[in-house]
Amino acid sequence: MHTIAIANHKGGVGKTTTAVNLAAGLARRGHRTLLVDVDAQAHATFWFVDDPDDIEADLQDVVTGRVAFREAVRTTRIEGLDLLPATLALAQLEVQLVSMTRREDRIARALEPGRDAYEFVVLDLAPSLSLVSLAALVAADSIVAPVSATKLAVSGLGAFLGWTDDFRLEGVITAPLLGVLVTMVDYRTRVTREVLEALDGSGLPLFATNVPRRVAAEDQVGERLVTGDAGSSGDLSAAYDAFIEEVLTRTTTTCSSSTAGAGEQV
Ligand SMILES: Nc1ncnc2c1ncn2[C@@H]1O[C@H](COP(=O)(O)OP(=O)(O)OP(=O)(O)O)[C@@H](O)[C@H]1O
Ligand SMILES: [Mg+2]
Known part of the structure; x- marks a missing residue:
C-alpha cells in the first residue's frame, strides 16, 4: 500500500480535481485504489456518491473507532476504486483529535486495515494546516502538492512546504514531496509564464506535466x-493521464530525498 497525500493549504488550487482523477486513473490501470476524503467540504465524496444522505459512516467515524474501516468504505462506479467518504461531521474531528493520545498517528492507524486490500491510497486534503491535515500527512508515503499558476498560490506553496519541512525535521512527517503539480496553466498569459519560470528555478521536484486551465x-x-470517462475533456484527461504515469514512475523508483528547505526558494 502506497499512500499519496494531495495537499496544499492554499484553497482552490486543484487538489480535489487531482485526487479524484489520480485515484480513478490508478484504478483504471488495474491498481486497487482507495480514495479517502479528508476534507469536511466532501467534494471528492460528491464526485462518487449519488446521494450524500446515503452515507452512514465517514472518515471521522473510523478515526474515532465508532465504525470499522470496512463498514465505512464504499465501492464506486469505477472498478477497483473504493471511497472512504467525508461528511460535514469530519469538521468535528479536529476538536476530537486534540484530546486523543498519539493524535497525529490516528489517520494512519485508521487506514491500517486497508494495507493488504489496496495498492494505492489517495488522500484529498482540506485547504488548512490543521491537526487533521497533519495526521493525513503523517499517514502518507508521499506528498503531491498541486499549485495553480497564480502568484499568490506559488508564494503560499513556499509556506506550505516550509510547514511540512518543520515536521519532517522532527521526524513527524516521513513522506517526501513526490512532486509539485502546476494546475490551471494558460500559456497565453504572462502570469503563467512568470510562475512557471519561478518554479523552474526553485529546485522543487516539478512534475513535467502541467494541467491546463479549462x-x-x-x-x-x-x-x-x-x-477515462466518455465525455471527459480531451486535454484535461491527457494531462491527468500523463501525470498518473509520472506518479507511477516516481513511486516505483526511490522517492527523492527530503526536500527540506526547497520551499524557501519559491
Ligand atoms: N485545470 C483546471 N482548469 C480550470 N478550472 C479548474 C481546473 N482544475 C480545477 N478547476 C476548478 O477550480 C475549482 C477548485 O478546484 P478543486 O476543488 O479541485 O481545488 P481544491 O484545491 O481541492 O479546492 P479546496 O482547497 O477548496 O479543497 C473547482 O471549481 C474546479 O472545477
Ligand atoms: Mg478540495
Missing part, C-alpha cells in the same frame, strides 16, 4: 467525470 474542469465537477 472551463471544462468546472463542467466535469457537475457531471462528475474523471479521466
Whole structure:
C-alpha cells in the first residue's frame, strides 16, 4: 500500500480535481485504489456518491473507532476504486483529535486495515494546516502538492512546504514531496509564464506535466467525470493521464530525498 497525500493549504488550487482523477486513473490501470476524503467540504465524496444522505459512516467515524474501516468504505462506479467518504461531521474531528493520545498517528492507524486490500491510497486534503491535515500527512508515503499558476498560490506553496519541512525535521512527517503539480496553466498569459519560470528555478521536484486551465474542469465537477470517462475533456484527461504515469514512475523508483528547505526558494 502506497499512500499519496494531495495537499496544499492554499484553497482552490486543484487538489480535489487531482485526487479524484489520480485515484480513478490508478484504478483504471488495474491498481486497487482507495480514495479517502479528508476534507469536511466532501467534494471528492460528491464526485462518487449519488446521494450524500446515503452515507452512514465517514472518515471521522473510523478515526474515532465508532465504525470499522470496512463498514465505512464504499465501492464506486469505477472498478477497483473504493471511497472512504467525508461528511460535514469530519469538521468535528479536529476538536476530537486534540484530546486523543498519539493524535497525529490516528489517520494512519485508521487506514491500517486497508494495507493488504489496496495498492494505492489517495488522500484529498482540506485547504488548512490543521491537526487533521497533519495526521493525513503523517499517514502518507508521499506528498503531491498541486499549485495553480497564480502568484499568490506559488508564494503560499513556499509556506506550505516550509510547514511540512518543520515536521519532517522532527521526524513527524516521513513522506517526501513526490512532486509539485502546476494546475490551471494558460500559456497565453504572462502570469503563467512568470510562475512557471519561478518554479523552474526553485529546485522543487516539478512534475513535467502541467494541467491546463479549462472551463471544462468546472463542467466535469457537475457531471462528475474523471479521466477515462466518455465525455471527459480531451486535454484535461491527457494531462491527468500523463501525470498518473509520472506518479507511477516516481513511486516505483526511490522517492527523492527530503526536500527540506526547497520551499524557501519559491
Ligand atoms: N485545470 C483546471 N482548469 C480550470 N478550472 C479548474 C481546473 N482544475 C480545477 N478547476 C476548478 O477550480 C475549482 C477548485 O478546484 P478543486 O476543488 O479541485 O481545488 P481544491 O484545491 O481541492 O479546492 P479546496 O482547497 O477548496 O479543497 C473547482 O471549481 C474546479 O472545477
Ligand atoms: Mg478540495
